[in-house]
Amino acid sequence: MRAALDSAAQRALQYLEALDDAPVSTGIASSVLRGRLKRPLADAGVDPEQVISELVWDVDGGLAGSTGGRFFAWVHGGALPAALAADWLTSAWDQNAGIYASAPAATVVEEVAGAWLKEIFGLPAEASFAFVSGCQMAHVTCIAAARHSLLESRGWDVEQLGLSGSPRIRLLCGDQRHGTIERAVRLLGLGTGNLENLKTGADGGLTPAALEQALDRDTVSPTIVFLQAGDVNTGAFDAFDRLIPIARSRGAWVHVDGAFGLWAAASPRYRHLISGIAAADSWATDGHKWLNVPYDSAYAFVAHPHAHRAAMSYGTSYLAREGEAREPIDWNPEWSRRARGFSTYAAIRELGRSGIAALVERCCEHARAIVAGIERLPYTEVLSAPIINQALVRFLDPRGRDHDRHTDDAIAAIVNTGEAFFGGTTWRGQRAMRISVCNWRTSERDVHRTVEAVGRALAELRAGS
Numbered sequence: 304m305r306a307a308l309d310s311a312a313q314r315a316l317q318y319l320e321a322l323d324d325a326p327v328s329t330g331i332a333s334s335v336l337r338g339r340l341k342r343p344l345a346d347a348g349v350d351p352e353q354v355i356s357e358l359v360w361d362v363d364g365g366l367a368g369s370t371g372g373r374f375f376a377w378v379h380g381g382a383l384p385a386a387l388a389a390d391w392l393t394s395a396w397d398q399n400a401g402i403y404a405s406a407p408a409a410t411v412v413e414e415v416a417g418a419w420l421k422e423i424f425g426l427p428a429e430a431s432f433a434f435v436s437g438c439q440m441a442h443v444t445c446i447a448a449a450r451h452s453l454l455e456s457r458g459w460d461v462e463q464l465g466l467s468g469s470p471r472i473r474l475l476c477g478d479q480r481h482g483t484i485e486r487a488v489r490l491l492g493l494g495t496g497n498l499e500n501l502k503t504g505a506d507g508g509l510t511p512a513a514l515e516q517a518l519d520r521d522t523v524s525p526t527i528v529f530l531q532a533g534d535v536n537t538g539a540f541d542a543f544d545r546l547i548p549i550a551r552s553r554g555a556w557v558h559v560d561g562a563f564g565l566w567a568a569a570s571p572r573y574r575h576l577i578s579g580i581a582a583a584d585s586w587a588t589d590g591h592k593w594l595n596v597p598y599d600s601a602y603a604f605v606a607h608p609h610a611h612r613a614a615m616s617y618g619t620s621y622l623a624r625e626g627e628a629r630e631p632i633d634w635n636p637e638w639s640r641r642a643r644g645f646s647t648y649a650a651i652r653e654l655g656r657s658g659i660a661a662l663v664e665r666c667c668e669h670a671r672a673i674v675a676g677i678e679r680l681p682y683t684e685v686l687s688a689p690i691i692n693q694a695l696v697r698f699l700d701p702r703g704r705d706h707d708r709h710t711d712d713a714i715a716a717i718v719n720t721g722e723a724f725f726g727g728t729t730w731r732g733q734r735a736m737r738i739s740v741c742n743w744r745t746s747e748r749d750v751h752r753t754v755e756a757v758g759r760a761l762a763e764l765r766a767g768s
């Protein structure tokens with residue numbers, strides 16, 4: 304055991320300690336990686352330490368620098384020291400966290416961390432929860448509960464009867480919703496054809512009038528309303544305190560996609576953005592984004608434990624077993640599962656309430672500083688200034704020809720510097736560069752280096768064209 308594990312720990316530390324100086328991305332070709340990794344399936348085994356050292360060698364240059372401080376593409380968090388260490392131990396302990404009997408400590412850790420999370424987000428104390436792999440599966444878990452509840456109230460047992468012949472469920476969402484909503488709908492058999500994309504307003508949120516009209520078009524069908532805390536492009540929030548009462552008064556189930564935006568709740572400065580959110584029926588958020596827990600960490604919360612348990616549990620009894628341990632298998636979509644609560648528990652203890660608030664606020668400040676720095680450069684335009692930690696900028700073609708193409712060329716040139724990593728997106732018909740800051744490691748120095756690199760890349764692009 305010891306040789307392989309010592310070697311892995313040493314190499315992990317070397318990797319993490321070199322992050323500040325290593326290129327954020329090397330743009331390695333898949334053929335290079337395949338050339339190294341694609342060995343014939345061997346008949347004979349290999350010494351564990353050799354397996355690890357060769358793996359480390361073979362993936363060199365093929366690891367995205369997302370755990371470092373200058374990776375701003377998509378919405379990627381990093382890994383806090385205690386969270387990463389707890390994740391290592393999770394693998395070493397190798398608990399099957401499906402049931403208490405096979406993972407006593409892991410199930411109690413989830414019970415405790417789940418309650419902490421509800422406190423951080425200001426969600427009802429009686430809400431049920433599940434520790435799942437990502438916000439995608441948090442949506443699936445929550446929407447399965449919604450499906451149960453809406454159809455049960457119409458006398459239809461969806462778990463037993465399935466969906467053929469059941470009342471059709473309407474699905475109302477904003478036109479800026481995340482793609483994971485659509486896939487959750489697909490996986491649960493609700494049909495993407497039943498999704499109605501409502502037009503969002505200039506602020507990126509659903510307008511109360513649009514929601515009201517859509518709901519009143521059909522007052523009979525069971526309905527799920529999808530709201531969003533933190534649009535992936537702009538960080539925009541729906542007006543929960545106005546929208547949720549409208550939906551609830553018409554009997555709709557309200558689900559909130561708060562993959563990263565729900566963390567605004569942790570900060571006194573940003574908490575107002577989610578005002579009224581506790582009145583929803585279910586909420587989904589990630590641990591592996593803003594909480595900076597290693598990947599494979601997200602949380603589903605449901606205001607109606609009965610519906611959640613009915614959709615997920617494997618027993619026949621829907622009654623809470625008083626005094627007994629919380630059984631993850633009653634709330635999770637998986638059977639055998641990784642004890643992923645340990646790293647969340649460790650992250651929350653490492654930061655404390657004030658540390659989580661500081662992390663959220665620091666990321667938002669860094670996002671604003673990066674945008675301000677880029678805005679001062681020639682031929683740049685801010686499409687969406689940070690509401691929280693997300694922003695969109697665009698690079699204008701100095702010859703005035705093709706701003707979309709110039710924006711893509713500029714993103715490629717910036718990424719090529721190896722100093723910072725950004726991704727592109729299309730927003731309201733225009734190409735843009737997305738800036739997402741949600742890594743605990745990002746420092747003022749990283750912000751400075753990033754703006755410098757953007758300035759240099761743009762100047763070189765202009766000189767070369």
Ligand SMILES: *Cc1c(COP(=O)(O)O)cnc(C)c1O
Pocket residue numbers: 378436437438439440481483533534535560561562563589601
């Ligand atoms: C990232 C994200 C998701 C999906 O989360 P995963 O953890 O990748 O499954 C859903 N919605 C929003 C708004 C996101 O930013």
